[in-house]
Structure formats: structure tokens, C-alpha cells
Amino acid sequence: MPDLPRRIKIFEEGPREGFQFEKGPIPTEAKIRLIDALSDTGLRHIQIASFVDPRRVPGMADAEAVARGIRVRPGVEYSALWMNERGLRQALDIPHLRVDGKVRLYPSGSFLRSNLQRTPEENRAKNVALIQTCLAIGVPVTEASISSAFGCNFEGDIPLPSVLAMVEEALQLFTEHGCTLHHLILADTMAWATPLSVQRMIGAIRTRHPDLPLRLHLHDTRGMGLANAFAGLAMGIDLFDASIAGLGGCPFAKHRAAAGNVCTEDLVSMCHEMGIDTGTNLEALVTASEIAQQVVGHPLPGRVAQAGSLSAIREKRRAA
């Protein structure tokens, strides 16, 4: 039997991923309504916006208004995504946002070249500059993410040694600057992972760095999100990114769209049914998922919100 963790931490990315991806304009108040609902689910980490160029990501033009407008619930950490010093300063301007520095590594040379117009050396220099900026301002640098760690639509399959090299680069950057790596995020950005490759990668990293806390960021484009999450759980992983209702992609669109992160309430349902504590209330998540669908105005891929939870069925039987 697998060695499952007793409890996991979920990092909710639905608002940020969803508002970034959705085509239609979403009123600021609707975004705030969803985030406020998420604050009441027991989730402790919610990423609420991106401070990025609104010309490139129009859905984030109101990021500041959203961040300032939410009801701040004590005990919940709110965060935002940012990619440069301008975004970092915008985030720091919001008193209730938790701001951490994150180093970003790309094992796919093709992605670095064609999407970010950088060489590996230039990316390393960018990371060094980011760490220095953060430390100068007093922002802790605590996270590193490896994008498209399992495969990339531009590069194809990513060999495991390339990912292991990125792990070493991350650790070296942190050591050189006296920072502590709290989470190494393995991101299946373009949904190339399988349960087997998830387990192989975790195994390979663990062999070298047994105590490094690994966090999984799994997209569900080919329906393998929960299978990959289970593969991670079975290796003892207890840190997961997830997205309410599966926000962040639109598999119902006519085009062959990428899907969002693994759906929060579906992941929670699977965990609770296996006796794994998530610290969240599944029925409250189902409510938030319904709000997410209202906010975007179309069905979202999450399944438990449609089918109802097993705990709700048990409850009804007890009451009958």
C-alpha cells in the first residue's frame, strides 16, 4: 500500500490562473466575490492576482483593485504573481499580501529561447538579479519553480538529467545568496507528466536531496491531473497547487485549449476519501466552485461540484 501523507497543504491558484486565462472581461467585484468565498473554505494559501503588464494580460488590469478589495481573513495567506521589480513593488504596496521571491528555472531551452528570448546563462543572470533585488528590499527568497519539468510543447520530452541540473542550479543560487529554499515546485506546465514520470522524478530528486520539500503544480489537460497527484501522494508529497473548479483553462472551447491546474475540490475529495486531511471544508469548496462558474459564465471542468460529494451522500443517508 502507498505511503500517503496524513495531511497536505494546498496552494489555491484559481483566481490568478482563471482571471488570467478567461477571454471575457470579469467585473472586479465578481473576482472579489470568488476570492472572499475561497477565504471561507479553510484554504490557507490563495494566489489572488498577477502584477504583470496589462497589455499582455488584460484580465489582470484590475489586479490592484482586486487585491485591495478582498475581505482579509486572519490566518489566510494571500499572494500574487509578479515577474519583475515593477510587479514586485506593486505587490509590496498591498499591506496584506505575502510577498516571497521565487527563482524560475526552465529545463526547456526551446521555451527559454522562443518565449522568453533568453539563453540559459541570461536566465541565470535574471535569477541572480531578482534575488539581489529581493534581498536589498528585505523580501525573503524562498521558492524555486522548474517550469515544464515533465515535457514541453516546444521542446518535447524533457530528459530527467536536465531537470536534475535545474535542481542543482536552484540549490546553488540559494546557497550562494544565503537563502533557504522552502519549496521546490515541479511544474507540469503543459501537461506532459504521467504518474510514472512523476514518481520517477520525485524518486530521483529524493535520492540526491532527501529533505528538499517538493511541491507539485499539475495541469489537467489530458485528464491525468488527479492520477499524477495520487502518484505524488504515494511518494509522500504533501504540497500541491490546485485551482478551484479547475479554473485556468477552457476545455469546452472549440480550440484545443490547455486546461487549468488540477481542480481543488476534486483533489480535496480524493484526499478526504483516502483519509488525508486538507484543512478545508469540501462543501464550502463546492460553493466556491459554483461561484467560480457564475463568475466566468460557463461550465468549468471540476467534477465533484457537479456530481456532489460522497460525504454529502453519506450525510443524506444518515439524515433519512
Next chain:
Amino acid sequence: MPDLPRRIKIFEEGPREGFQFEKGPIPTEAKIRLIDALSDTGLRHIQIASFVDPRRVPGMADAEAVARGIRVRPGVEYSALWMNERGLRQALDIPHLRVDGKVRLYPSGSFLRSNLQRTPEENRAKNVALIQTCLAIGVPVTEASISSAFGCNFEGDIPLPSVLAMVEEALQLFTEHGCTLHHLILADTMAWATPLSVQRMIGAIRTRHPDLPLRLHLHDTRGMGLANAFAGLAMGIDLFDASIAGLGGCPFAKHRAAAGNVCTEDLVSMCHEMGIDTGTNLEALVTASEIAQQVVGHPLPGRVAQAGSLSAIREKRRAA
């Protein structure tokens, strides 16, 4: 690392599950078109219809016309579902149908009582009568299925010992009548299974009967279909029911509907990406999945048909 099988056999149930479930009438020729497309995918086992009371299942009123109308591809086994001698005789009337006797066990007493109006003893008597009828006609009895083996909306959680008792009942019935049990089907009819309960149940049965071939029938109502399939694969299971495009449920309907079986092309995609042979052509399955959507006239839950397969992305990169 998990001990995955090298190859699996898939039992396609999409036509039978789908035509039975869909609300709107589907023309006989459209059904035949889908089955003919499935015949060209490499699938070796396709369940094409139910010979049941058309007043209860109107979508199966044309079962005979469908069964007679398909293009029979050598090497493919076509089968049908039937529940009584009348249905059995209808199936036997179609020369190209493979007809096997199947014993049905129900660990949920509530389901037996409220849906089939039977006691456990009456169900056992029904199974004995079915075996005797089959043997008298010369139909081999080869399969046993345990319905709602993981949980039941009527009964709630099903304790593992109740399932183990059904396994013993099945084996006893087969031994008593000199039949060989080819497949014991563990059916998660109402989608209560988790990867953990799948592995626990397989482990418990294997401890008692190490050589009994187990086959999984997994519904995807809460999005755990592939996770449960992976859990089975990791225990060496190599027999799976599946449903093209995820036919058999309509999660997009307003009501809280049950979903179909795990989606064939999504299961195949996961297997191929882990190096497991399925004997099928994924691109041909994607084509069949698109036909399934045309035939039912609305989106179906399968993801790979929407997102495109990873092998297609690799192919495009090679060609570029």
C-alpha cells in the same frame, strides 16, 4: 516505482453505455457509424448493445438492427449486454456476437432490495438459474461482476469483507457448476472508489486468490477514473473496461448526473505515455471520440480528444 503491466486489454463499453444513457434518440446508422469507427482503432473487445426491455431502456430498442448492421472486422470480439433468457436468446441470434454467461453479485443489500427487489438468497438463485440456462444452451459462463464494489449511493460505504464474501460466492458458483472464471470484474458502478480503496481491495483479493484475473470497471463521476486506473495498473491489473470519449454519462447536464466509464482514449494516452501497450491506435481513438460527440450531439468529457495527444505533438515537432 510501481510494477506496471507491459500491456493491457481494454473492453470498450462506450456504445452500450452511451446509447443506454443518452436522452435524445440516436439514429441506428449513427450508432453503427461509431461502432465501425471503433472497429478500426485496434480495440479487440467492443460491447455494442443491450438486449433489454425497450420500455425501460428506449435507447436500446434498435439493438438488433445495430448488431446486425455493423461491419464485422475479423479479430474484433463484439458482445452485448443481457440480463435474462430472452435477452440471451436475442444475442445468440446474431451470429457474429460473442456470448458469455456472467454472474452478477451485489454486496449492497440496499441496492438489491430497492432496485432489483431481491434478497441475497434470491440473487444467488437467479445466478444458479442463469448458469444452468447457459450451460443447457452451450453458452460458456466465464465472468462474474461485483457491482458497486467500492460504495453505493443507497448503502453508503461497502465494507471490504462484504466484497470478499461476494468473491467467495462467485468462486463457489463457478466451482459447483464446473465453470472457469476468466474475469472477476470489480465495478465501481457509482464512483465511490479511490486509488487507495482500489489498491486495498486488489491486495485483499490477491492475498486469498493470487491467480484470479481481476478486471476494473471504473466510473469517472468525481474525476478519479484515471487515478483509480493508475492505482490498479500499479498493482499489475491488466484488464480494464473503458468508454470512448467517456460516453455513458453527461456531466454537463444541469442535473447531478453520474459520469460514464473512464474515457478510453484518455486511459490509452496515459498507458502509452508510461510505455504500456494497449494494442490500439490513439489517433484512431481520437477520431472515434470525435464521431461519438457528433453522434450524441454534445461535448463529452474525454480530454485527449480535445487537447490533442502528446504523440501528435511529438510528430509535429519531428516534421517541423
